[in-house]
Amino acid sequence: MRSMTVPAGYAAVSASERRFLPPAVAVSTVAFALQPPAEARIGDPATGESRPWAQAAAAGDDAVTLWIPLVRRTRPPFADCWALPGGPIPWDETLVDTALRTLRAAVRRAPGYLEQLYSFGAVERSADAQRLVTIAYWALYGEDELAGAAEPVAAMADPGASDDPHPAAGDPGSDPNVAWFSADRLPPLAFDHAEIVAYALSRLRLKTEYSAVAHRFLGETFTLAQLRAVTEAIRGHAVDPANFRRQSLAQGYLIDTGETQTGARHRPARLYRFRLRTEHPNEGIAS
Amino acid sequence: MRSMTVPAGYAAVSASERRFLPPAVAVSTVAFALQPPAEARIGDPATGESRPWAQAAAAGDDAVTLWIPLVRRTRPPFADCWALPGGPIPWDETLVDTALRTLRAAVRRAPGYLEQLYSFGAVERSADAQRLVTIAYWALYGEDELAGAAEPVAAMADPGASDDPHPAAGDPGSDPNVAWFSADRLPPLAFDHAEIVAYALSRLRLKTEYSAVAHRFLGETFTLAQLRAVTEAIRGHAVDPANFRRQSLAQGYLIDTGETQTGARHRPARLYRFRLRTEHPNEGIAS
DNA sequence: GCAAAAGTGTTACAGGTACACCCATGC
């Protein structure tokens, strides 16, 4: 069992001359999902250890907490510390493509949504090391994105945290350096990634207030009860089913598929599909 | 008269090996004001020429359009092109401090508000040159900020656009390389700064919908008519005075100073002061 | 007095909330 030491931080880097290098730029992504994928490992926030998740509930659809994938760093600074998926920006790749590539390398799936969050570049982040500017993104994984098999590792770019690439080791599905954590029970994070996660969480909640993002956690078709459960999980309080129905339908973004969901011991619920619409410029995955 | 040539762009840079350097990071700021400062130069969007602004209306308070300060680049790429105030990030300076310093170097005043906007890093920005990532800020100058005398140039950092510093020349108040332009009549801009300005404008309008930023264009005390005029200028449509009064006062952010504004040929208007409140984290000038 | 803008009152409407009630299914 790997012991979880105090983060080594920048003090471990004996390269004070790095202070005079230009700032390094990296992309980091906070990804949210209602459930880790089937083959994923889950992390223990106390020990920092990760183990495979023997998924018990197969059809259970209890949307309760949010999960976030993290990557364990293998090099200083912050070696052995968990960090957000990300990495440096190659010269021929857009910011959003870097976020996508590094996220896919860690989760081995493409997210259902991706949007720029904020850029962090405080000075204290880099007391002794090279200055690091982090452009943070946030992403969502829906049921559909997590349902299929994981992508092969192949010649994929490394999921290494932030600015410190390392070769991805291990066979698909059991990389001990990638694990999912419950959003409210995270281990100590490298750099200022804890601050980034907190900011992403507040933005996610804010966004569900005036925008329609809850559906992205679900599959292509869903019942209004499922959509409401997701909304309640994010907002943190109960929502009146009757009013939620009317307001959701009045928005015009939900399309009745005509199909219904059977099997439950009550009246079958109608299945809806979300209507594709053009996103705001500089937002969404097509940024 | 300096002729306005087609932007030289990156083609003028014969350094294709720059492609393999790490991305450069710069901060650029879109600053808004209702009026250029008294000693400022105004720019002609057609010729690119700037000339001192003999301010005619002294007490005129007609809030009609928004003004933006720009800096003329003196070096390639985009030499002779106008660009947003900004510059590279020193290793010991936070992002917001870099934005503040470069903005003060150009406007020679501190803004009344400053907030991060978005980070731009598309690949096509840097076809032949070094990759450039721009972290954009937007700022507001109120009456008070622009009222006093300009700060001395001193040992101030250079206002040079984006990633290409150059020594600031000229005496205070007549630097021909800094000029204010009307926000809807801008000259061709360097890099993708036109896109950044457009995004900043849309965010400014959006922000006045659900937030209180209009007051930052004004001095410490103001009448409701002034605040309404600013709101109308930003929103682009008329607002009912009676309803605006009630809604503004109901917010609880306005404090009646007890004083009134005399001199106009109608009933004197009460003067209000804006109530200081804690801003959202990662927003505002104290980011 | 007259014009102009400050400031108040009132009504109508739209959207959200709360909650009573009916409907359709599994057991």
Place this chain on the structure above:
DNA sequence: GCATGGGTGTACCTGTAACACTTTTGC
């Protein structure tokens, strides 16, 4: 039948838009 959640109807509350009206100044 009965429990359970899907789905509908409706009264109430609140914030906003529209606009008539009064008040107070300068000329």
